[in-house]
Amino acid sequence: MRINVCSVLVDDQDKALRFYTQVLGFVKKTEVPVSDEYRWLTVVGPGEPDGVELLLEPDSHPAVRPFKEALVADGIPFTSFAVEDVQAEYDRLTALGVVFTQPPTEMGPVTTAVLDDTCGNLIQIAEMSA
Amino acid sequence: MTGKRTLAYDGGVGDVFKALADPTRRALLDELAARDGQTLFELCGRLMTRHGLSSSRQAISQHLDVLESAGLVHTRREGRYKFHDLDTTPLREITRRWPVPKE
Numbered sequence: 001m002r003i004n005v006c007s008v009l010v011d012d013q014d015k016a017l018r019f020y021t022q023v024l025g026f027v028k029k030t031e032v033p034v035s036d037e038y039r040w041l042t043v044v045g046p047g048e049p050d051g052v053e054l055l056l057e058p059d060s061h062p063a064v065r066p067f068k069e070a071l072v073a074d075g076i077p078f079t080s081f082a083v084e085d086v087q088a089e090y091d092r093l094t095a096l097g098v099v100f101t102q103p104p105t106e107m108g109p110v111t112t113a114v115l116d117d118t119c120g121n122l123i124q125i126a127e128m129s130a
Numbered sequence: 131m132t133g134k135r136t137l138a139y140d141g142g143v144g145d146v147f148k149a150l151a152d153p154t155r156r157a158l159l160d161e162l163a164a165r166d167g168q169t170l171f172e173l174c175g176r177l178m179t180r181h182g183l184s185s186s187r188q189a190i191s192q193h194l195d196v197l198e199s200a201g202l203v204h205t206r207r208e209g210r211y212k213f214h215d216l217d218t219t220p221l222r223e224i225t226r227r228w229p230v231p232k233e
Contacts, residue, residue, distance in 0.1 A: 011225040025176070070208065072210045072211060073210060073211065073212050074169060074171055074212065075168075075169020075170055075171035075172055075211060075212070076169075076171045078168075101172075101211050101213075102168070102169060102171070102172045104177070105172065105175075106163050106179075107164075107175045107176070107178075107179040108178075108179035108180075108183075112175070114171065114172070115170075119154070122171075
């Protein structure tokens with residue numbers, strides 16, 4: 001058994017694909033229609049075509065929205081990505097108009113920041129301190 | 131009853147003393163003094179990594195409620211996020227009551 005896919009619940013798959021590829025810099029891997037409305041839509045890290053896929057999953061189930069809203073209100077990122085340099089990513093992404101609820105902050109052995117993915121989620125980016 | 135209360139504390143200052151009496155709440159004020167406008171998530175992370183306080187998120191939230199009712203913390207909704215800001219104004223009452231000599 002191995003982990004090959006994890007999900008983020010997004011309010012709009014097209015918007016999510018734009019944000020996760022054009023802004024964050026991931027690369028689309030799979031796009032397969034599963035209904036009239038939705039697709040099995042995944043992205044992978046740049047240079048990691050065989051890495052873990054991130055599934056941009058529709059948040060249409062009625063239980064999902066209140067769950068996401070409660071997490072966002074308290075500033076809680078449900079998903080975290082590793083970066084080489086949190087400050088550099090923060091600078092790059094804020095220049096692109098990305099909103100952060102937490103600027104780069106040292107939290108013990110890691111430096112983290114928290115951003116809004118525009119699809120109803122907060123995302124943490126983290127760098128292990130040297 | 132009211133007379134007794136007036137004797138003990140003047141106005142809302144009692145809440146400030148109660149709020150300051152707890153080390154976790156003092157740590158929350160320390161972290162907000164370092165940076166205003168933090169989410170509950172950020173405050174929990176700072177308490178854990180900088181103060182070794184691994185209280186539950188619910189417990190931290192209740193501590194913030196105590197600080198807020200003492201007027202030391204204000205919460206602000208900005209879009210879908212909720213941020214916490216420090217307000218040290220209530221502390222002025224302490225030095226007004228017991229003036230600190232100039233150095």
